Amino acid sequence: MLQLIKHSFLAAIRRRFKRGEWGLKLLLGFLIMYFGVAFFLLGWLVLPELAKQNITDSVSAIDLSARFIIFYVVSDILMRFFFQPASSVELRHYVLLPISYRKLIHYMMGRSMFNFFNLLALLIILPFAYKLILPNHGALTTSFWLFGFLSILVGNTLISAYFKRLFAGNFRAAILMIVVVIGIFAVELIEGVSSLHISEKVFGFVFSGPLAIALLAFPVLGYLLQHRFLMQHRYAEQWQESGEDQRFWNLLEFSAKGKVSALVANEWNLMIRHKRTRTLLLFSSIFLFYGMIFYNRTTGEGSAMEIFVGIFITGFAAFNYGQFLGAWEGRYFDGIFSRNIFIEDFYRAKFRLLAGLMGFSYLLSLVYGFMEIRLIYLHTACFAFNLGLNSFLLLFFSTYQRKPLDLSAGSAFNYQGTSALQFLILIPLIILPIFIYIAVKMFFGMYAGYLAVGLVGLLSLALSRLWIKGVSDNFREKKYVMADGFRQKE
Amino acid sequence: MNEIYLKIDSAVKNYGKNEVLNIPSLEIKRGACFGLVGNNGAGKTTLFRAILDLIQLDNGKVLSKDIQVDQKEEWKRHTGSFLDEGFLIDYLRPDEFFSFVGLTHGMEKTAVAEQLEVFEPFFKDEILGHKKYIRDLSKGNQKKVGIAAAFLGQPEIVLLDEPFANLDPSSQFQLREIIKTLSKERDITMLISSHDLTHVTDVCSRIVILEKGKMVKDLQTNPQTLQELETFFQTI
Known part of the structure; x- marks a missing residue:
């Protein structure tokens, strides 16, 4: 014994x-x-x-x-x-x-x-x-x-x-x-x-x-x-x-018609067919309650902490999944990039997936409106920022991944493939909107601060073509190093 | 019909001080079946990866139908490949996987089914229409899925790394016939690496021996080729 x-x-x-x-x-x-x-x-x-x-x-x-x-x-x-x-x-x-x-x-x-x-x-x-x-x-x-x-x-x-x-x-x-x-x-x-x-x-x-x-x-x-x-x-x-x-999870399957949506469907299937990613999704949904503890308690109305919480609530699932955006498919890397899949399409699909995760979190987060109607505005601004800017930052960071994830192994509290970098990249995603908010709020008040955060997101979203191209160009440079890294067995 | 479909020009790849690939010039004609043999570490997979732009050459270039593979992505449209299990998306079911590959070529499901008809005896009712994920299939059946997927979407060039390994004997013979038929009927340019000298001499019209990254022999297949290959590998 x-x-x-x-x-x-x-x-x-x-x-x-x-x-x-x-x-x-x-x-x-x-x-x-x-x-x-x-x-x-x-x-x-x-x-x-x-x-x-x-x-x-x-x-x-x-x-x-x-x-x-x-x-x-x-x-x-x-x-x-x-x-x-x-x-x-x-x-x-x-x-x-x-x-x-x-x-x-x-x-x-x-x-x-x-x-x-x-x-x-x-x-x-x-x-x-x-x-x-x-x-x-x-x-x-x-x-x-x-x-x-x-x-x-x-x-x-x-x-x-x-x-x-x-x-x-x-x-x-x-x-x-x-x-x-x-x-x-x-x-x-x-x-x-x-x-x-x-x-x-x-x-x-x-x-x-x-x-x-x-x-x-x-x-x-x-x-x-x-x-x-x-x-x-x-x-x-x-x-x-x-x-x-x-x-149970198979109920959530969907199939696709187009080239980009085929990639999205594929990756969605990846998420629902592996324990590690499923746990991640469930864990993320629990995180939606984060605001319950935070709003009105430790923070005052309109404090910058609320932006932090808002960004997290509307983006947690996407951040959590997105920090390994390239690595989830690490084992399939060679196969994907020697098929008739162009790099831009690949990243467009990734963006759609992140947008979907964020959109879903955002919809659920609207329930906070029952607590205070103001929180709806807050979450809308944070959602816009996540969608418009943070999603592309996650795409960009994904080109720096070199370790494949072992999808078959473990679930909760599995840190295989994690490095300190994964935590570090979350910092700019959160700090930036807080700065914007503080700066604008100082002069024009709380709601203007929300508006500014949201507008920055929308503006950046309007440039999405440019972002996708930039990320793809960056990827082209890193591709061989990534492929080599993903080929290494743990 | 003498177009050059694949052209390799002074390709060099080093890992540290090790030279793993050094091919001054190699031209493969349209519709040719090109066999690559060599011991482990001879550079077969490296050559394939260079053709698929999965590694960066230190020098030289690869032209696939006149497209330089590291400059543009258009070569992907006319190229199908299966090198290892990483080319399979193993959490999908075979049907899902085939329709995914089909979609990347803009094919409808019916078109995919049509193109897979050739493989039906090869699949032996163990692959299509089953609920199993690819990851739960046997090694041999996984290989079959990968090979069939490489031929989807009317590719003009197909690369197969060790296609005969892991297959049971009758499947190996079936595959030989499939490769011969497809390369003739669809005029596909085929690159096949193998450790099995009998299969490769049967299927390929031209065979190149790689040794330590260099091409040491370039043979047009004739009845003596198998003997010649065997002698080479016995004495090396």
């Missing part, structure tokens, strides 16, 4: 930091610190503060936490269903060794406890218990509460992994799950039937007493389900992951 743990530790270390660059390591370290600190602060300071405001004589801290538990459970299971790896590949290395299969199963389940979601949840649960439950309800109740929550955490991990294995390749089930989650959220909107209220009553009661021990049923159920499933599927061929949720 100890050996197994050692192996997976080595695998993790050697995968992520394999021949990494120092700049990248520093940046990754920084990102990990940033998120760690951010979530810690959220759990330690922000949430307790928010909660305190809502605690009244009739609503205790326990009631409050219980109110959201139903949401937590369903959305958590769904999130994990898409993001948490239900890894089984590594089993292949061990099934032939004289280790009992039962032991392997236990190891696998144990290992799945150590993941990002659980860490985040702990960072919120523990401070909450310490700061709010403990002072108000005493040690005994707090331990019941903690026991209940941890049971749910462990149960969620096991059950979602079970779902993931069970529904592999069954996209109807995946859709059904989404529908159920939306349904639970929708019930909330119906007058008189509040799932929050029900959740509060039921779980509030459970959490505050020894009944919390009954929640142990949750992880036990998860354990039994997975155990049974894994015992029935012991052969390697049943482990194949290729079917997975591909069918």
